[in-house]
Amino acid sequence: MSQIRTFNDFLKRIAIVVGALVVILAVIFGILVFTVPQVKAFNNLLLASFSNPRLMLDFLDRHGVGFNSLLFRVVVFPGFTWAALIAAEVIWFERKFLAKMQVRVGPLYAGKIAGLLQPIADVIKLLFKEMISPARSDKLIYYSVPVLLMAIGSALLAIIPVSEAWLIMRSDVSVLAIFAVAGFGPLVVLLAGWASNSKYPFIGGLRGLHQLVAFEIPMLVSVLGIVLAAGTLDMVNVVQAQSSVWFVVLMPLGAIAFFCCMLAELERLPFDMPEAESEIVVGYMTEYSSMAFGNLQGLAAYIRFYAMAGIFTTLFLGGWHGPQILPAGFEIAQQVEWFTIKTLAVMVLVIILRGVAPRYRMDLLLRMGWARLLVLAFVNLFLVLLIIQMGWFPIKVGV
Amino acid sequence: MPELAFVALTVLAVTTAIFALESKEVVYGAISLAIMLLSMAGFFILLDAPFVAMFQVIVYVGAVAVLIIFTVMLVREEKWLKVESGMLQRIGVIGGLAVGVAFGLLMLNTTLGSVIASGEAASYAQIGIVMINDYGAALEVLALLLAASLIGALMLARVDGEE
Structure with missing residues (x-):
């Protein structure tokens, strides 16, 4: 085989490897068909399902892996794969968009059209790199941190209602679950900084x-207003309570406080002190390499980004509500579409902030969190109480 | 299924609790303490009390465990790690056994064994109504206590001559 020099060579090599795998698997399957009766039955079903796809779907549903199963929701649609795809393309969009804002070109070659496949090329590059850890690091904690951060982001996905009927989990206390899951963030970041046993990671941690x-505390208090207005801790009911007026109109102060806290929780500019590239070389991720770094800096971070933007959409921007544009009968598709559009809009807003805002200072940031945003959130809470007491807005108060 | 989860959670809680005490590396001890607190949240979920479970996670894993690990990382002196054997250890074992026996006797003499789960689990709304109506006074005292400790913390953390 020839050497890999360009991206096209690389694609050819990948195609050869995948093609060889497919051929080998086909041969193994062909042998099994004539020897194992279960495989033969499955093969018959496979052949029959070419003319009638319904058969295969029913077969999958019977075994708990079909379209209606929980597994499909967790793994594919509102769950992980969907979020990972959005994360990948948001990474591309962020790089391209920031480049345009700074009069650069940005990703260009991978994928022919405006470097559309750049994130996937990056991931493949990172997968092929060696995973190095510092000699005196704590290996167990060091290697579990990327997994834990991914788990935090993915767990948040479970409570986002993308539509009224098609969602992963509905719980009485899903608003609290946001904070329960997000509460693991500081722990994991601190452990990452400590386990690396190195200067910059520890500062970053x-x-x-x-x-x-x-x-976390101003965030919790800014959500209290919503809980009061909707009278529930269930995210689905929170969205249903916004059918006439979105909560961002009712409580703009709370929305601002929540948005700032969201930026800080996601470690995005202007609050990206833990990973400040120009001061402490991406902070607690400095020592990570290969896909562990790709996970920390890319996939896990952007899945968390998508999840938090989705939570902001759900809490303040009316979730799946929006004018009807699809014909009747496509309610779920329309709800998902409005939710996704709003979530992407929130993400674009955050990315614009990265392009225009300089980094904040640590002591100012802490003062902002404890002394300004907390006060803002409490003012918002009292305003909401006043509105509910006076009955100025037709809010359905639950219980 | 609930029985299996209960056994798994119990084993996890007891092992991590023992490890938290016996671990040579203090940071591992602190982390296993955090896992122990997390498995407590699992018990609350088994008891049909997701509201309490969520607060267990928010308060104990999100705040208390973080504080403990943070402190342990800052204070990494060898002299704290040595286990004092001798008199203190004997007193500790005897005291622990005494407390355990006392609790066991108490349990035997209460009506805990005869409590039967009564259908529906209480929702957080019912908990809130009971808290405001029946225990309103206690809630206010608790709020005052929290406010006092907050003000105390602010006083302690204040740096003179700032700005």
């Missing part, structure tokens, strides 16, 4: 701890 703890 400590910064992350202070920042994440400081902003």
